[in-house]
Amino acid sequence: MAARPKRPYLIRALNDWIVDSDMTPYLMVDASDTRAQLPVDFVKDGKIVLNISPSAVRDLVLGDDAISFSARFNGNPFSVYVPMQQVLAIYARETSEGMMFDAATDASALPSERGDDDEPPPDSGPRPSGGHLKLVD
Numbered sequence: 326m327a328a329r330p331k332r333p334y335l336i337r338a339l340n341d342w343i344v345d346s347d348m349t350p351y352l353m354v355d356a357s358d359t360r361a362q363l364p365v366d367f368v369k370d371g372k373i374v375l376n377i378s379p380s381a382v383r384d385l386v387l388g389d390d391a392i393s394f395s396a397r398f399n400g401n402p403f404s405v406y407v408p409m410q411q412v413l414a415i416y417a418r419e420t421s422e423g424m425m426f427d428a429a430t431d432a433s434a435l436p437s438e439r440g441d442d443d444e445p446p447p448d449s450g451p452r453p454s455g456g457h458l459k460l461v462d
Contacts, residue, residue: 332409332426333389339415339423340377340387348417349378352392353425355411362406364398372413375405 336352343350352375354361356368367373375396377385382394382405392407416423 329389330409332412333387335424336392336409336412336415337387343415343417343423344379346417348419349376349381351375351414351416351418351423352377352407352412353414353416354407355413358408358411360406360408361411362404364403364405367398375407376418 340350354363354373354375355371356363356365356373357371363373376382377392377394379385382396385394386392388409390409392409392412393405395402395404397403412426414423414425
C-alpha cells in the first residue's frame with residue numbers, strides 16, 4: 326500500500342500551530358499551474374504569497390488535493406484555488422518559521438526512493454526572510 330502524500334498534513338499542522346501561536350500563516354504558491362485560480366495582479370516572478378489567517382479569508386479548506394478559500398484583493402472578492410503540489414511554503418509572517426516544499430517532487434517521496442540519500446536538497450528558489458524554513462522532500 327502506497328503512503329499518502331505528507332504535504333497536506335504538514336500544511337494543516339503548521340497552519341494550526343501558526344494560528345494557535347497568534348501569528349499570521351502565509352502560503353507561498355507557484356502560480357504557473359493553469360488549474361490554480363489566483364489573483365494574477367499579485368503574482369510576482371511566477372509566485373504569490375497568500376495570507377490565510379482566519380481574519381483574512383472565508384471558507385478555508387485545507388484539503389488533500391487542494392487549498393481553497395474566498396478573500397478580498399484590493400477590495401474585490403475572489404475565490405482562490407491552489408492545487409496542493411503548487412504550495413511551495415507555509416510560514417509565519419512574524420517569524421518566518423515554517424516549512425518549504427520541493428516543487429519538483431512530491432512531498433511524500435523518501436530520499437531513498439529518489440536516490441539522493443547523501444546529497445542535500447537543491448535550492449528551490451526564493452525564501453521568506455529569516456531563514457527558519459526547512460526544505461521537505
